[in-house]
Amino acid sequence: MSTALPVPVLPLSAPASRSHARPPAHEAGRLARRLRHQVGRAIADFGMIEDGDRVMVCLSGGKDSYTMLDILLQLQSRAPVKFELVAVNLDQKQPDFPAHVLPQYLESIGVQYTILEQDTYSVVTRVVPEGKTMCSLCSRLRRGALYTHAEQQGFTKIALGHHRDDLVATFFLNLFFHAKLSGMPPKLLSDDGKHVVIRPLAYVREEDIAAYAQARQFPIIPCNLCGSQENLQRKQVMKMMDAWERESPGRIETISRALGDIRPSQLSDPALFDFLSLGARGDAPLSDTGAWLAGDPGDSNG
Ligand code: SF4
Numbered sequence: 001m002s003t004a005l006p007v008p009v010l011p012l013s014a015p016a017s018r019s020h021a022r023p024p025a026h027e028a029g030r031l032a033r034r035l036r037h038q039v040g041r042a043i044a045d046f047g048m049i050e051d052g053d054r055v056m057v058c059l060s061g062g063k064d065s066y067t068m069l070d071i072l073l074q075l076q077s078r079a080p081v082k083f084e085l086v087a088v089n090l091d092q093k094q095p096d097f098p099a100h101v102l103p104q105y106l107e108s109i110g111v112q113y114t115i116l117e118q119d120t121y122s123v124v125t126r127v128v129p130e131g132k133t134m135c136s137l138c139s140r141l142r143r144g145a146l147y148t149h150a151e152q153q154g155f156t157k158i159a160l161g162h163h164r165d166d167l168v169a170t171f172f173l174n175l176f177f178h179a180k181l182s183g184m185p186p187k188l189l190s191d192d193g194k195h196v197v198i199r200p201l202a203y204v205r206e207e208d209i210a211a212y213a214q215a216r217q218f219p220i221i222p223c224n225l226c227g228s229q230e231n232l233q234r235k236q237v238m239k240m241m242d243a244w245e246r247e248s249p250g251r252i253e254t255i256s257r258a259l260g261d262i263r264p265s266q267l268s269d270p271a272l273f274d275f276l277s278l279g280a281r282g283d284a285p286l287s288d289t290g291a292w293l294a295g296d297p298g299d300s301n302g
Contacts, residue, residue, distance in 0.1 A: 028215040038203040046187040048198040051081035056155040059087045061221030063213035064161035093119040094225040134228040163201040
């Protein structure tokens, strides 16, 4: 299902269909300005959106993707370049998924959208043993469906709603459980080279997104309708980050900034920095690696 309508910018006094207390209007206005500034900066820093881009905005019904769409719409009307935004949701056929919520919301704000339908829920529940987390397979299937749609429709960018805290958490997951210094980049070329994925919320704190979603009263659809438990490793990392932030406020922001200020010569990856040539005199030949392994405990003759 798809509609093509003009794209208005919503005022901050969106319909109050939920009972949560909202922050006062001046605070909500300040928050909206901060989010626009941070998203605008991420777009500029990473060249996320160019003139003529067709951006597929992936909308799950969670607070992050609602906020991403909302801020992108606000920036679209004042951006220095022209680009198209289309919201796309994948209905994965989870039990009790309220299929009317997103179409109703998107029509109310006049955004062009498509709802895709694919029963990944049945696949995941069939394949993943009971009690195990289903999120990884579920996300892979979702990504596959969305990428296929993006290719068929000729979208030039795919926007995902991951935020600053997701980027930091992924960095620690890779560090602690995969012995890798790598994370979730703000801009990424898909493995098959066909898609450019952008994360416009890369600089935005989750806490701010939660407050913004509340201020805007987005009709949130929970992502646990499937009954899946959160991945244990991720839970551990989130707990650690929460404790850090409580004990040392600002630490997550410091780590987030560090992810954008990497000094390969101060780390230990010879593939990233040419340590071999560093300080080499040039007149002496580099010795063969094997010659240095004489004392290797793995050498049975040693
Ligand atoms: S919580 Fe459920 S719907 Fe959300 S990613 Fe995990 S398995 Fe998929």
